[in-house]
Amino acid sequence: MEDEDYWNTSETKAKAFSFDDDVLSTQEILAIGQKSYSGQSEESIFSNVSITTVKSAAVPLSSLVSSKVLDLILLAQSGRDPSREAKQEPEETVAMTLKRLTLGRSCSLHVHRSMKSKTELLDGALAIGDGNAVLTVVLFLIQTLNKKLVYELLSSRPVALNHYIAFLHNEGKITELADLLTMLGRSPEAAMYQFQHAVKTQGSLDALLRKLSNLFANHFQQPGVDQHQAKMIADYIKLLEWQKHINKPDLKYRSVIEWLAYNCTQHWHEGAGNAMSPLTLCQRHQISPLQYDWVVLNVHAKAGKWDIVESLFTKKDWLGRTTVSSHIPIETLLARLSELQASKQLLATCVNKIAGNDDRLRLAHMYKIHSVVIETLAKQKDRAALTNYKMTLSPQSEEYILAENTLRDASIKWKN
Template sequence: MDADDSEYWNTTQVKAFSFDDDILTTQEILAIGQRANLSSSQSDSEGFLSSGAAKPLLPLSSLVSPKVLDLILLAQSGKDPPSKQPKLADSEETVSITLKRLVLGRPCSLHTHRSLKSKTELLDGAVAIGDGNCIISVVLFLIQTLNKKLVYELLSARPTALRHYVSFLQSEGKITELTDLLTMLGRSPEAAMYQYQHHVRAQGNNVDGLLRKLNNLLSNHFNQPGIDVNQAKIVTNYIKFLEWQKCAAVTALSNKSVMECLSHCCAHHWTETAGKIMSPLTLSQQQQITPLQYDWVVLNVHAKLKNWEIVESIFTRKDWFGRSTVSSHIPLTMVIARLHELGSSRRLIATFVNKISNTDEKLQIATHFKVHSVVIETLAKQKDRQGLVNYKMALNPQSEEYILAENTLRTPSIKWKN
C-alpha cells in the first residue's frame, strides 16, 4: 500500500455502519451516500480552486436504483429475499428488538405485538432483564390492550412484575387501581392497609374528614372475618388518637405523632392527673405507649427543660430500708449517657452512676464520663493506691477533685493493697 492509500484510510470522513445493528432503510443508505458526495464535493472544491476545473457531482440515486440498494442491503444482511423470508411480526427476534429499544430509551411501538403469545414474551423478557421502567411500560401496555383480569393473572404468576406495578400504583397515588388489583388477587387486607396509609397521607389538617374515612374503612374492611387483628388494632388506635387531638383542640399538635403529643403533655400538663384529657398518663394509657417509650420521652422533655429535680424524683425510688434505687425501664447506662449529653449536673450523673452494681462497670462508666468523685471513691473501696495516684496525676492541680484524691490517699483508715 503506497502513501496515498494510507493517507486515504486515515483521513476518510465516511462513517462505517454495522449490519449487526437494527436494519437500515433505503432512505438511510441514500443519506449516507449523500454525505459521502458532500464530503467529496468539498474536496473537489478545493481542487477546483487549484486546478480551475470543476468535477460534476452525481447523486447516488442516479447511479443505483432504490430496488438495487434494497437487494444490496439484503445480501449484506445474509437474509433470504422477501418472498422466502418468514414474517417476524410475533417472532422472538421482534420481541428482543422491542425490549432493546425500551431499555435504551429509543422510540418503539408496542402495538405491533398483537398476539397474547407475543405480549407474554414481552413481559417475561422485561422481567428477565430486570429493568423497572421496562417492566412498567410493558405492564401498562398490557393493561391497555388486554382484559384486566387476564393481566392480573399474568402478574400473579410473575412476582417481580407484580411488585414493580404495585410500587408504581402506590407512588402515583392510584389507590383505586391498586385496591382493585390486590382485591382480585385475594389480598384484601393488604389493599385495606394501602387505603389506610393513603387516607392518612392525603387528608392534611382535616381531622373530621379523616375520621369519617377511617371509620368507614374500619367498618367495611377491618371488621371483616379473616382480617389481621394487629392491623385492625392499628386503625382503631389511630382513630382514638384523632379523637383525642380533636378534643385537645391544640393547633400546634395538628399532624403530630403520638410521641410528639406526649412530649407536649409532659412539658405543659405534667401535673394533671390521669383521666384528664391532657394528662401524659391518659394519652399513654389510651395509645398503649410502652413503659420504655414513656420513660424515654419524660427523660428527654424534663432534661431539656433543666428540670433536674423532676428527673431525679421520677427515676429514683426509696426501698423498704430507705435506700435510694433507680427505677427506670431504660438501661441505666443509656440514662447516664443521655443526661451527660443534655448537660446534667455532675451530682445527678454521680447519683445514677453510683447505682451501678457491678464495680468494674461503674469504674469504667465513671471514668468515661469524668465523674471524678465516683472514680476516686471506687478506687478507694478497691484499696487501689497506685490506680488512685495515676488518676490524680491526670486531674487539674488544685481542683476540687485533685484535693479530694489527695485527701483520700492520706486517709489512715484505708489499708492499701499496693
Template sequence: MMDEDDYWNTSETKAHAFSFDDDVLTPQEILAIGQKPSTGTKEESIFSSSAISNTKSLLPLNSLVSPKVLDLILLAQSGKYPSNESKSDIEQTVAVTLKRLVLGRSCSLHVHRSLKSKTELLDGAISIGDGNAILTVVLFLIQTLNKKIVFELLSCRPIALNHYISFLHTEGKITELSDLLTMLGRSPEAAMYQFHHCIKSQGNNVDSLLRKLANLLANHLNQPGADSHQAKMVADYVKLLEWQKFANKQELFNKSALHCLAFCCAQHWSDTAGNMMSPMTVCQRQQIPPLQYDWVVLNVHAKSNKWDIVETLFTKKDWLGRTTVSSHIPIETLLARLSDLQASKQLLTTCVNKIASSEDRLRLAQMYKVRM
C-alpha cells in the same frame, strides 16, 4: 455553450443522477446488490476498466446474508412488523422492541398482538433487568389484556409485580393498587396502603379522616381473617384522633401519640389522672409503654429546666433514707441523656452509684467526672 446549471437540469442528466432522497431501499434492490447486470443493457458501466474488473466476481447479497436477517434489517428501518407471528418472528420482533426500549428509542408495542408475544416481551424485559422497560411493558399489558390475565402473569413474576405496585403507589392510584393486591390475596397489605393514603390525603381534616378510617375498619380490618395487629393499630389511631378532636388544638391534629404526650407534659402536667388532657390519661388511652413515657417526661422537663420534677420522678428515698434511681430507661442511657441535658453533678452521681458493678461505676464516674 451550456452552463453548469443548465447541464444539471437537463432531463438526460437527471436520468443518470443519484438522488440522496432515495435512501430507503426495497427488498428487491437490496437483493440485487452485487449481481451482474443483464447483457442486453443499452448502457455499459463507466467502471469497466481492468482496475476494477474484479467486480464481476462479486456474489449476490442474498448469498451472504440470510433472507430472515434482511427482513429484520428492513423491519428496523421501516418500523413495520409482520402480521403473521411465527415463533421465529416473535423472537425477532421481541428482540428489536426490547432493544429500542432499553435505548430509549420510540417503538410501537401494539405490533405484539398475541398473548405469547406479549408474555415473551414481559419475560425479556425482566431478564434484562431494566426497570423502565419492565414498567412500560406492564402498562402496555394493562391496556391491551383483561386485568385478570395480567394479574395472573404478574403473580408469578414478582419483579414486574413490585415495579407495578411501586408505580401505583407513587402515582396515588390507591383504588387500582387495592384491587390488584386483593385479587392476589393480599388484602391486609391493600388495607394498609389505604390507611396511609387516608392519613396523607386528609391533612388536618380530623372529621373526614375519622369517617374514612371507620369505613376502613368496618369493610376490611374487622372482617373475618383480617390481621388483628393491623386492626388494633388503626383502632388505636382512631382513638388518638378522637382525643385530638376533643383537645381542639390545631398544632396537635394528625400528630403522633408521643407528640401529644409531650404537649400535655408541658401544658397540663398538674392535671389529675382522669382528665382528658392529663399526661397519664394520654399514656393509658394510647397504651404508651413506661419506657417511652419516662423518656418524653425527662426531655420535656429537662429542656424547660424543671429539674425538680425530673429528680422527683427519677429518684426515690428507700426506707433507710438512701436516694435511689427509679426509671424504666437503662441506667447508662439515662446517664448519657442527663449529661447531654446538662443535669447537676449530684443527679449524675446518684445515677452512677446506682450501678451494681464496681468496674462500671468506676468507668462511668471517670467518664462523667463525678465522685463515687
C-alpha cells in the same frame, strides 16, 4: 422570410435540438455521452452516426449518472414500483426492544402482539434487572391485556409486582392498588394502604372520622385480619374522637405522643381526673411507661426543669441512698442525659446503678464521672490503675484531691 426558410431546411432540422420530450431516452443519454477522439471535430459528435458504430468510443454511463439514480430510472421505465424494491427493515425482536429500553432509546412495544412475545419482554427485563424497563413493560401489559391476566403474570414474578405496587402507591392510585392486592388475596395489606392514604389526604376531621370508621368496619373487623393492625386503627379513631372533643385546631391530627408532650408542657400539674392531664392521656390511649418516661425526660430537660426530671427518675431507698427508677434502659438513659447536659451528680447516680464493675468503670470513663472511676478502682483495690488515673486529672482539683486521699487510705488493702 429568409429566416423561416433557413429553419425549415432539412439540414437545419437535423442539427437542431428537439424539446418535444422532457425525458431523454436511454439511447439519447448514450448518444450525448459520446466523446470526441483524436482526429474527430467538435461538430462530428452530433453527426448522424449509428449508435452501433461508436460503441468502442462511448464514455461509461456511470461517469455521467450515479448508479443509484440510474437504477431508479430503469425501475421507473420498467413499470415496477420502486418502493416495493426497497430493502425491508429487519423485524423488531424482543432482544432489540429490551436493548433500546435499557439504553433509554425510543421504541414501540406495540409491535409485540402475541402473549408469548409480551411474556418474553417481561422476563427479559427482569433478567436484566433494570427497574425502569420492568415497570415500562408492566404498564404496557396493563394497557394491552386483561388485568386479571396481568395480575396472574405478576403474582409469579414478585420483583415485577413490587415495582408495580410502588408505582401505584407513589402515583396515589390507591383504588387500583387495592384492587390488585385484593385480587391477589392480600386484602389486609390493601386496607392498610387505604388507611395510610386517608390519613395523608385528611380533609376535615369529621370526614376523616367517617372514612376511617367505614374502613375499620369493612376491612379490620373481618376474620383473619392482623389484630395489631386492627387495634392500631381503632386507637387512632379513638384519638381523633378525643381531639374532636378537646377542639384545639392547632393540634388537629397530631399523634398521641405529640399530645403527651403538649400536656406535659401545659398541664403537668393537673390531676389524673382532668381530660388534659398527662396521666389521663396515658390511661385513655394506652401509652406505655417507656414512652411516658422518654417524653417526660425530653420535655422537662429541654425546658431546664431538672427538678422534675430528678424527682421522676431518682428515688430514696430505705437506707437513704439515691437510686434510679426508670423504664428507659440505663445506658440509653445515660446517653440521653449526657446529650441534654445533665449534672455530673445525676449522671453519677445513674452510673452507680450499673451492677458490674467493668461496665460501671467503662461508662464512668466514657462520661468523665471521676468520682465513680475513683470509687470503683478503690473497690477493685487497684492502686496502680488509680495512680495512673490521678495523673490524668487537673492538679489540686476536687477529683485530684479525692484520688490522692483514696490512695492514702490505710483501710484499703491494695493488691498491687
